[in-house]
Amino acid sequence: MKFVFITAVALGAISWGLFELATKPVAAAQEPGAQSSAVFDAQGKLKLPDPHVFRRWVFVGAPLTPNGLNNGHANFPEYHHVYVEAKNVDAYLKTGSFPEGTVIVKELTRVLDPTFPDGSRAEPSGRGFFNGEYNGIDVTVKDSKRFAKTNGWGFFTFGHHPLPYAEAAAEAPATECAFCHQANVAKTDMTWVQFYPLLRDKDPLK
Numbered sequence: 001m002k003f004v005f006i007t008a009v010a011l012g013a014i015s016w017g018l019f020e021l022a023t024k025p026v027a028a029a030q031e032p033g034a035q036s037s038a039v040f041d042a043q044g045k046l047k048l049p050d051p052h053v054f055r056r057w058v059f060v061g062a063p064l065t066p067n068g069l070n071n072g073h074a075n076f077p078e079y080h081h082v083y084v085e086a087k088n089v090d091a092y093l094k095t096g097s098f099p100e101g102t103v104i105v106k107e108l109t110r111v112l113d114p115t116f117p118d119g120s121r122a123e124p125s126g127r128g129f130f131n132g133e134y135n136g137i138d139v140t141v142k143d144s145k146r147f148a149k150t151n152g153w154g155f156f157t158f159g160h161h162p163l164p165y166a167e168a169a170a171e172a173p174a175t176e177c178a179f180c181h182q183a184n185v186a187k188t189d190m191t192w193v194q195f196y197p198l199l200r201d202k203d204p205l206k
Helices: 002-023 086-095 178-188
Strands: 058-061 079-084 103-111 121-123 126-128 131-142 153-157
Touching: 058 086, 079 086
Parallel strands: none
Antiparallel strands: 058 079, 079 103, 103 131, 121 126, 131 153
């Protein structure tokens, strides 16, 4: 009888310990940015993000500077559809800074078949600019150790052209991307938040 009682107590203690482990939050796993979605190969190149994954992230905006409004030679003539993981958007809204491991994906689309000199076209909704074909992917990764020379962010381009894109990309030279970000948006964690209402206004629905 005594043995049965001791066994029952022991089993109860074990069960309670397992319950605590199952229900206790794991801080490292839940911390925003603790685990990055960026994947690098053995050469240090960033692997192309999976569109089926990043298109389910938070869509923060889509700036457009079309050729038709820039004498036919805009530096970035496509729509820039920008996606960020929800946990990292939440962290930015709370702190004004993105956590380590943040990945920002910029998916490009051409302006749909312009019919007017300014690059616009007429549709049932009116004259304007509309999304055309996919035309490239750029990615930014926050890693203060890996990208210490460029203020903690690495910039990658998988091609500015129609599909398919490169399967992996080396870090872009600082003079191509990082320099412009450092010079113009260093105060907003190297990100053009003024173009993204969700990040710029912090809580646009209030």
